[in-house]
Amino acid sequence: MVKGKFGRFWTHAVERLFDLDKITFEDILIRESVIGDIMDFAQENHPKEFVAFFHGIIRKKQLIIDALVYNEFSASENSAAPIFHFADKSFYGSVHSHPGPSNRPSRADISFFHKTGIIHAIICRPYTRESVRFYTQNGEPVTIKTIP
Numbered sequence: 001m002v003k004g005k006f007g008r009f010w011t012h013a014v015e016r017l018f019d020l021d022k023i024t025f026e027d028i029l030i031r032e033s034v035i036g037d038i039m040d041f042a043q044e045n046h047p048k049e050f051v052a053f054f055h056g057i058i059r060k061k062q063l064i065i066d067a068l069v070y071n072e073f074s075a076s077e078n079s080a081a082p083i084f085h086f087a088d089k090s091f092y093g094s095v096h097s098h099p100g101p102s103n104r105p106s107r108a109d110i111s112f113f114h115k116t117g118i119i120h121a122i123i124c125r126p127y128t129r130e131s132v133r134f135y136t137q138n139g140e141p142v143t144i145k146t147i148p
């Protein structure tokens with residue numbers, strides 16, 4: 001797990017991405033309940049992958065990931081193919097599971113990250129809190145603070 005302060009990084013990345021919308025925030029937080037949902041969904045779907053999207057709100061210059069949006073879709077052990085439309089700007093990223101022991105993003109994952117938001121997570125077996133890892137759009141690991 002990479003630790004560190006990413007305030008400056010996020011401001012940068014987000015300004016670039018949301019330039020036209022003039023939306024800025026300086027930090028990203030995630031609710032505990034969302035982490036719990038990620039672990040539950042991963043377990044329920046095993047050995048298939050699951051994919052969900054991060055719903056967020058911006059408050060006091062913080063992006064708070066407050067819910068998962070989970071679509072029914074067909075998946076195999078090797079691939080997850082959600083059908084999803086990003087008309088709603090309150091979606092900020094994605095999470096998916098790896099039925100194996102690695103939560104590192106594949107090449108395909110990173111290209112998926114680029115299409116689906118700015119913050120992403122992968123959970124691998126055994127689907128515990130420790131097996132959830134967050135990534136930037138480019139697949140660089142980041143630490144996200146949790147809030148109740």
Ligand SMILES: [Zn+2]
Nearest residue numbers: 098105106109
């Ligand atoms: Zn993956």
